[in-house]
Amino acid sequence: MALAKRELAGRKVHPVGLGCMNLSWAYGTPPEHDVKVKLLNQALDLGYDHLDTANIYGGGKNEELLAEAVMHRRSEFLLASKCGIVVDGAKRGVSCAPDSIEENLDASLKRLKTDHIDLFYMHRFDPKVPIADSVGAMVRAMEAGKIGAYGVSEWNAAHIREAHAVHPVAAVQPEYSLWTRNVELGVLDTCKELGIALVAFSSTGRGAFGGVLRDPSTLEEKDLRTKMPRFNAENWPKNLKVIEQLEALAKEVGVTPAQLANRWVLEQGDNCHVIPGTTSIAHMEENFHAATVDIPADAIAKAGEIVNHSTVHGHRYHDAIRPTIDTEEFEDA
Numbered sequence: 001m002a003l004a005k006r007e008l009a010g011r012k013v014h015p016v017g018l019g020c021m022n023l024s025w026a027y028g029t030p031p032e033h034d035v036k037v038k039l040l041n042q043a044l045d046l047g048y049d050h051l052d053t054a055n056i057y058g059g060g061k062n063e064e065l066l067a068e069a070v071m072h073r074r075s076e077f078l079l080a081s082k083c084g085i086v087v088d089g090a091k092r093g094v095s096c097a098p099d100s101i102e103e104n105l106d107a108s109l110k111r112l113k114t115d116h117i118d119l120f121y122m123h124r125f126d127p128k129v130p131i132a133d134s135v136g137a138m139v140r141a142m143e144a145g146k147i148g149a150y151g152v153s154e155w156n157a158a159h160i161r162e163a164h165a166v167h168p169v170a171a172v173q174p175e176y177s178l179w180t181r182n183v184e185l186g187v188l189d190t191c192k193e194l195g196i197a198l199v200a201f202s203s204t205g206r207g208a209f210g211g212v213l214r215d216p217s218t219l220e221e222k223d224l225r226t227k228m229p230r231f232n233a234e235n236w237p238k239n240l241k242v243i244e245q246l247e248a249l250a251k252e253v254g255v256t257p258a259q260l261a262n263r264w265v266l267e268q269g270d271n272c273h274v275i276p277g278t279t280s281i282a283h284m285e286e287n288f289h290a291a292t293v294d295i296p297a298d299a300i301a302k303a304g305e306i307v308n309h310s311t312v313h314g315h316r317y318h319d320a321i322r323p324t325i326d327t328e329e330f331e332d333a
Contacts, residue, residue, distance in 0.1 A: 008078060010149060016273070016287055017274070019276055021052075021057045026224045027279075039279070054083075060107070063112045080118060095129075096129050120141065121150065125156070135166040150170060151171035152172055154175070161194070173198075175327075176202075177202055178264055182329065185329075200275070203261060203274035204262060211247060246261070253295055258290070261307075264300050
């Protein structure tokens with residue numbers, strides 16, 4: 001059964017959006033410029049109507065890419081970006097102070113060559129700033145017409161509730177996939193209760209469920225996954241055995257493992273969206289159709305039994321990043 005469009009920041013969008021980070025940063029060397037432009041435009045041609053970027057993706061290069069590649073088609077998609085993560089050389093921090101939000105928003109608007117971002121997230125929780133102050137900055141940006149709605153990324157349930165009490169949160173963007181279930185400790189239920197969209201990033205396990213990755217030791221040194229415990233020499237062989245079971249199930253029901261993984265997330269609630277990223281046009285098309293391919297309910301349930309918190313080995317982040325994550329943690333993490 002094909003899934004209908006879902007509510008996000010005041011409009012209906014396809015439940016599969018496009019995470020644009022990979023086109024500029026994070027997973028090895030990005031593709032050639034003309035390939036990036038082609039992928040983005042073919043995504044819109046296919047029916048993608050939700051593009052997600054952030055100011056830190058490539059140090060602003062990803063926003064600039066969207067400006068050049070698709071901003072002439074601005075009316076065709078919901079545009080989401082983020083602020084809050086501060087990068088200073090090798091150092092990384094968080095700032096959601098009002099003046100920082102305002103400054104970063106104006107910089108994003110300039111790079112994107114637009115006067116309006118439909119959905120603007122605080123990329124991480126900032127414990128140094130009262131939530132009401134951060135949300136107040138977002139409200140002023142809405143009143144000024146610079147943004148249509150605000151969201152938060154990797155916040156815990158209590159902090160989401162506190163922000164929502166100041167002004168309704170439109171979307172929460174956490175990592176959520178078959179092997180990352182932290183939102184099930186509170187965030188998922190909170191979003192359902194408050195009517196907040198949940199926009200899942202890394203829904204294909206950072207490419208682990210893409211049916212391609214077999215040996216993470218072959219990844220480029222600058223690929224973020226080389227520092228993630230689930231992909232290291234100790235944990236990956238164990239995780240691969242589980243992934244191979246998922247792949248066998250997907251093959252049995254006639255879909256790709258990525259489609260099964262994306263669909264599993266989408267079936268966790270009609271407020272759930274996924275924004276898988278890719279540098280491959282074929283994979284971009286494959287991900288999009290995860291919402292329309294026919295997958296039996298028992299196969300979706302079985303996928304969740306095969307891959308889950310209890311069957312995966314290794315934490316999702318390395319020790320240096322973990323302190324910046326506010327989403328609830330499992331006790332045995």
